[in-house]
Amino acid sequence: xxxxxxxxxxxxxxxxxxxxxxxxxxxxxxxxxxxxxxxxxxxxxxxxxxxxxxxxxxxxxxxxxxxxxxxxxxxxxxxxxxxxxxxxxxxxxxxxxxxxxxxxxxxxxxxxxxxxxxxxxxxxxxxxxxxxxxxxxxxxxxxxxxxxxxxxxxxxxxxxxxxxxxxxxxxxxxxxxxxxxxxxxxxxxxxxxxxxxxxxxxxxxxxxxxxxxxxxxxxxxxxxxxxxxxxxxxxxxxxxxxxxxxxxxxxxxxxxxxxxxxxxxxxxxx
Numbered sequence: 683x684x685x686x687x688x689x690x691x692x693x694x695x696x697x698x699x700x701x702x703x704x705x706x707x708x709x710x711x712x713x714x715x716x717x718x719x720x721x722x723x724x725x726x727x728x729x730x731x732x733x734x735x736x737x738x739x740x741x742x743x744x745x746x747x748x749x750x751x752x753x754x755x756x757x758x759x760x761x762x763x764x765x766x767x768x769x770x771x772x773x774x775x776x777x778x779x780x781x782x783x784x785x786x787x788x789x790x791x792x793x794x795x796x797x798x799x800x801x802x803x804x805x806x807x808x809x810x811x812x813x814x815x816x817x818x819x820x821x822x823x824x825x826x827x828x829x830x831x832x833x834x835x836x837x838x839x840x841x842x843x844x845x846x847x848x849x850x851x852x853x854x855x856x857x858x859x860x861x862x863x864x865x866x867x868x869x870x871x872x873x874x875x876x877x878x879x880x881x882x883x884x885x886x887x888x889x890x891x892x893x894x895x896x897x898x899x900x901x902x903x904x905x906x907x908x909x910x911x912x913x914x915x916x917x918x919x920x921x922x923x924x925x926x927x928x929x930x931x932x933x934x935x936x937x938x939x940x941x942x943x944x945x946x947x948x949x950x951x952x
Contacts, residue, residue, distance in 0.1 A: 684819075686811040688712065689804060695815070696787055698777060704793035704810075706776075707785030709808070713800045719786050722799050723762060723776075726755040731795055735775050744771045867920060868910060871927040872903050898938040902931055 683693040691712040694705040706719055722728055729752045736743040747770040752762040764778045764786050776788045788796060790812065797805035866876040873880070873891055878892040887894065889942065906927050913923045 684815060686808070686815050688808045688811050693808070694777070694785070695812070697772070698787065702786035702790045703777060704790055704808075704812070705785045706788050706793060706796050709793070709797060709800060709804075712804055720761055720763060722796060723764065723767060724755055724760050726752070728795075729755050730859050732773065732775050732792060735789070735791060736773055737769070740772070740774045742772050743774075747771050748773075864910070864914075864920075867924050868903065868906055868927065871924055872899065872906060898935060901938060902934045905934060906931060 687692050688709075689712055691708065692706040696703050696705070710719070729748075733745075733748055733752065736748070750766065751762060751770065764776055767773060768776065768778065774789070775792045776786065778786050782876065783828075787793075794805060794809055862877075866878075869876055869880070869891065873895075875883070875891075877890055884891075892900070892903070909930065910923060910927060913926070918926075926945050
């Protein structure tokens with residue numbers, strides 16, 4: 683469940699069948715005067731648009747019932763609720779939800795058309811805010827994916843350490859020293875300092891230096907963990923691994939930053 687704010691109106695967004703649905707009930711709060719969703723739904727233009735959308739996206743739409751409903755549109759006596767419309771036509775474009783986040787929700791395509799009934803200006807702003815929300819979600823997905831990749835590669839890295847660097851019959855504390863030593867070797871190669879040095883330089887920050895790393899740094903660090911596990915399995919001593927990984931970090935970060943700079947320049951030209 684997400685939310686956007688349009689003209690000081692908070693509007694809920696829900697995922698239904700893996701699609702974005704926007705709360706029409708919330709959108710109504712931005713409308714001046716008395717206005718109801720049933721007023722919009724009884725309109726012939728509204729019904730024609732919904733009918734076309736359902737034809738494209740809903741193979742189970744009941745066209746027979748829909749034709750009867752549409753034939754009554756425009757009559758003063760005609761009125762239909764969202765629940766009744768969905769029950770008769772098996773529509774998926776609009777949904778009536780109960781519970782804490784209850785209300786009438788419509789697929790974003792339909793909700794943007796509904797926004798025109800509020801005002802053209804409102805439609806422009808709701809589309810803009812919705813797009814901003816989607817961009818933020820994509821950025822967060824990218825960040826989370828990089829963090830998960832880093833965790834997986836960390837497991838590969840620690841397994842290589844366990845199999846090749848940890849002697850048998852030592853204490854858990856001694857094992858942790860070896861893991862920490864290898865992690866710090868990567869920290870030095872990537873960030874130029876150990877975890878302890880970072881904490882001393884950043885006493886007000888919580889977590890560790892990896893929590894504050896950029897996406898490019900996490901990508902590079904993930905690659906280095908993979909490479910270090912290979913180097914460990916090959917029997918390369920730590921000092922040589924450190925030197926080699928540092929060179930790789932410099933080279934990869936240069937490539938990643940160069941790609942990002944070029945993408946920024948292209949965006950500016952567009």
